[in-house]
Amino acid sequence: MKPQRIVVGLSGGVDSAVSAWLLREQGHEVHAVFMKNWDDALDTGWCSAAEDLRDCEDICATLDIPLHRVNFAREYRERVFAAFLSELAAGRTPNPDVLCNREIKFRAFLDHALALGADALATGHYARTARTADGRVQLLKGLDPGKDQSYFLHALEQRQLAPACFPVGALPKREVRAIAARLGLVVHDKKDSTGICFIGERDFTQFLAQYLPAEPGPMRTPDGECVGTHRGLAFYTLGQRQGLEIGGRRGGSGAPWFVAGKDRETNTLIVVQGSDHPALLAAGLRASKLSWIAGEAPALPYRCSAKIRYRQADQPCTLLAIDGDTARVRFDTPQRAVTPGQSVVFYAGEVCLGGGIIDAAGG
Structure with missing residues (x-):
């Protein structure tokens, strides 16, 4: 591939940092962009954006590439967070990372990158692309089976994938960290982010309680027996075991309880005992x-x-x-x-x- 101007979405993590280095080593003109997708005003001291930005500044200084900053908090709230809350209120369990990729990283950010004169956009996702004989772009799994992130990119369209590249998609995670350590990048041993990005390490129920009303109701078995009270259907997901707070019951099997369903009409959480219960x-x-x-x-x-x-x-x-x-x-x-x-x-x-x-x- 001939040298291009490539804009990298730099998150403050090791994967995007190594992606930027790999592209620079290939001779491309690399620009990094740090996206702020969450409004600090909505938090009380949790948001890690300031720490991530400091890491990005350190990465760009080490790699000698320019760093740009852009605020997509409004777009994120309107296109991702609002849909997230709406789905929860309807009794479903949404995946905001899929929406974030489609609406923010490969729509709002892609538009911003093109405005910066980019020929291509890069992220630290563990995925790959390939061209078919008719010129279409295929999305391929990342070669590290434990890190493949194509699942989160499945909603992208051809026009979003065509200018995209995923430099670490062909590498195992251990090699990515080894490269970062050799380069002396401050994030070489930084912990991977987990869970929903805007919730982070916080308690899920406590976070949601700021936005959704608590509507307690009964927990019942498929036979209709009441075995407890839930805090609100939005706070539970199918297959969930933790947090049900169902005590021991006389004559019970002693097996753990799991969420098997939701009845919105009666505000009832359906629960069963045993991980292999047919209702699951x-x-x-x-x-x-x-x-x-x-x-x-x-x-x-x-x-x-x-x-x-x-x-x-x-x-x-x-x-x-x-x-x-x-x-x-x-x-x-x-x-x-x-x-x-x-x-x-x-x-x-x-x-x-x-x-x-x-x-x-x-x-």
Whole structure:
């Protein structure tokens, strides 16, 4: 690839830092951009943006590349956070990282990078791209199976992927950290961020209580027996074990309790005992808001594999029918905790085909 001006989204983490170095070593003109996506005024001392910015300044000084700053807090609140709260209030469990990639990193940030004269945009995602014979861009899994992040990028379109590159996508994480250590980058041993970005290490329920009203209701078994009280359906997700606070019951099996469903009409949380309870398993699902990397759906029925959560092993399945914006998926093996609001992402080997939002188990 001939030398280009490439704008790197620098987060203050090791992956984007090494991405910037790799591109500079390849002879490109590299510019770094630090995105501020969360409003400090919404927090009381938690936000790590100031620390991340200091790390970015140190990285750019070490690599001798310019650093730009941009504030997307308004766009993030309108396009990502508002949708996140709306989905929770509707009883679903959204994945804001998917929306952030589609609406912020590869829309607002892409527009900003192009305005800076960029030929391409780079991030520290563990993913890869390839061109097909007809010129389309494919999204491929990152080569490190433990770090592959194509799941979070499945909603991108051709125009968003075409100028994108993922420099660390072909590297194992241990090598990325080794490179950073050799370069003396301050972030070489910085802990990876986990969980929802704007919540961080904070208690999930306490954070949400600032934005969603608490609506307590009964916890019941599928047979209707009341075994406790929940704090609000929005604060729970299917398959959840922690935080149910169901005490020991006379005559009970002693097995742990899990969330198996939500009944919004009666504000009831359905709970069951045992991780392998039949109520936790589903042979298929229905999904909507479909997005296909190639720009169109494959011919159906279609045999492929799917993930219903990040880092899940690929699950063989069949795409049975698509009615407009809706897909029906049948798995070869029943899946545990199929969660409305989460993403189902489809793969053909190492190629990410696209995905959609889970509406319901079954189908």
